[in-house]
Amino acid sequence: MKTIIEPFRIKMTEAIKLNTKEERVVNLEKAHNNVFLLDAEDCPIDLLTDSGTGAMSTKQWAALMLGDESYAGSRSWKHFRDTVAHITGKKHILPTHQGRAAEAILAQTVVKAGDIIPNNSHFDTTRANFEYVGATALNLLQEKGYDIFLDVPFKGDMDTIALRKVIEEHGKEKIPFAMITVTNNTGGGQAVSMANIKEVSKILKDAGIPFFIDCCRFAENAFFIKENEEGYANKTLTEIAKEMFLLCDGATMSAKKDGLANIGGFLVCNNDEWAQMFTNLLILREGFPTYGGLSGRDLETIAVGLGEALEYDYQKYRHATMTYLGDRFERLGIPHVRPVGGHAVFLDAKQFLPHIPSSEYPGIALVNALYIEGGVRGVELGSVMFASRDEDGNEVPSPLELVRLAVPRRVYTQSHFDYLVEVIAEVWKKRNSLRGYKFTYQAEFLRHFTARFARVEG
Numbered sequence: 001m002k003t004i005i006e007p008f009r010i011k012m013t014e015a016i017k018l019n020t021k022e023e024r025v026v027n028l029e030k031a032h033n034n035v036f037l038l039d040a041e042d043c044p045i046d047l048l049t050d051s052g053t054g055a056m057s058t059k060q061w062a063a064l065m066l067g068d069e070s071y072a073g074s075r076s077w078k079h080f081r082d083t084v085a086h087i088t089g090k091k092h093i094l095p096t097h098q099g100r101a102a103e104a105i106l107a108q109t110v111v112k113a114g115d116i117i118p119n120n121s122h123f124d125t126t127r128a129n130f131e132y133v134g135a136t137a138l139n140l141l142q143e144k145g146y147d148i149f150l151d152v153p154f155k156g157d158m159d160t161i162a163l164r165k166v167i168e169e170h171g172k173e174k175i176p177f178a179m180i181t182v183t184n185n186t187g188g189g190q191a192v193s194m195a196n197i198k199e200v201s202k203i204l205k206d207a208g209i210p211f212f213i214d215c216c217r218f219a220e221n222a223f224f225i226k227e228n229e230e231g232y233a234n235k236t237l238t239e240i241a242k243e244m245f246l247l248c249d250g251a252t253m254s255a256k257k258d259g260l261a262n263i264g265g266f267l268v269c270n271n272d273e274w275a276q277m278f279t280n281l282l283i284l285r286e287g288f289p290t291y292g293g294l295s296g297r298d299l300e301t302i303a304v305g306l307g308e309a310l311e312y313d314y315q316k317y318r319h320a321t322m323t324y325l326g327d328r329f330e331r332l333g334i335p336h337v338r339p340v341g342g343h344a345v346f347l348d349a350k351q352f353l354p355h356i357p358s359s360e361y362p363g364i365a366l367v368n369a370l371y372i373e374g375g376v377r378g379v380e381l382g383s384v385m386f387a388s389r390d391e392d393g394n395e396v397p398s399p400l401e402l403v404r405l406a407v408p409r410r411v412y413t414q415s416h417f418d419y420l421v422e423v424i425a426e427v428w429k430k431r432n433s434l435r436g437y438k439f440t441y442q443a444e445f446l447r448h449f450t451a452r453f454a455r456v457e458g
């Protein structure tokens with residue numbers, strides 16, 4: 001059969017409150033033109049993030065009831081620890097309340113001011129955590145990753161020539177570790193090939209620099225490897241994931257992604273000395289090392305969720321959703337990143353709204369138009385989120401102005417996606433009338449979350 005169906009049926013429903021365009025205009029104004037400040041119930045199709053927004057399975061809900069809430073050494077901790085150790089092969093497993101907590105622990109123990117942390121592309125919290133301690137978060141994405149219309153696999157690959165150069169120039173004294181993000185969230189959710197991970201691993205090993213993987217979407221990345229990389233077609237997703245983790249010294253994880261859970265994360269490593277430092281800070285910030293800011297029931301649902309994320313039929317269905325959207329955009333001529341990402345589809349706001357310059361944030365203009373048109377909440381991944389500053393403190397725009405429509409796991413059905421396509425098509429028709437935005441308030445770090453905007457008139 002050609003049709004790929006959801007490999008589950010629905011046992012419980014959650015009502016969506018529908019609203020009118022007039023109501024949405026008022027809602028957005030009250031939210032200072034920043035969709036992060038909208039009430040979720042005012043967003044009928046909420047594609048703000050795939051983080052923690054997924055639906056749990058019956059097995060996860062059943063596991064939740066088995067949660068052992070003991071402070072130390074609970075049964076749920078052992079379930080979590082053994083599952084994470086099985087997949088990652090790492091010696092030290094530290095639970096955290098989410099991904100950024102793992103990053104913060106890493107940043108505040110082994111990174112110092114003036115250090116450089118290379119990555120294919122840093123995620124916003126990763127970047128912020130390293131910059132917060134005075135380090136430079138360096139993106140070393142391969143050239144093909146910046147070509148958003150080039151339809152080839154593995155556009156999340158790291159530029160290994162650039163990595164070698166950075167190591168030559170700064171040495172291991174300035175580079176406490178390097179990272180690679182799978183899949184590459186900020187670069188369009190593009191996958192990283194095993195070949196690239198292997199090469200990066202070897203370069204770093206030869207230079208004596210530890211290698212960490214930001215593994216939030218490791219199972220989606222494993223699916224891309226199975227489908228597109230030679231030699232992996234007959235391997236299970238679990239086998240592929242294990243092979244990948246064998247190549248690194250440690251990893252940071254948000255279980256809100258491929259943990260198929262609503263909260264949680266972890267930090268893993270092999271180095272005993274680092275693990276001791278991580279543990280000490282974990283106790284200060286997150287909690288005792290056998291729960292790390294999570295309840296026993298969270299640990300249970302993550303342990304089950306990690307296994308479900310590695311099921312082939314689930315990943316096949318998930319990817320079919322993205323491909324379905326991509327194909328519809330293609331037919332309508334709507335500019336989007338190719339190939340589709342593992343967790344989201346990305347519209348290219350630069351091409352969508354060529355009359356709005358980066359300094360007036362075309363991504364925000366598009367996000368806001370999608371909300372008003374159909375109550376769809378997406379997110380800007382462009383200059384509001386990723387602009388840098390030059391030496392004089394002037395804003396340097398992000399090379400990409402994208403709008404991400406992230407797809408929560410196992411939540412929306414095909415008719416929701418048909419509706420989404422209709423909303424985008426409507427906005428596409430009236431694109432010439434859209435206007436840019438300017439800041440009326442911005443915070444120093446992670447400004448997109450709390451920013452306030454005003455429309456640029458005239």
Ligand SMILES: *Cc1c(COP(=O)(O)O)cnc(C)c1O
Nearest residue numbers: 098099100123125185214216254
């Ligand atoms: C979500 C995410 C993080 C941070 O995880 P949180 O659980 O949101 O703190 C880090 N890196 C990547 C690639 C992510 O997608």
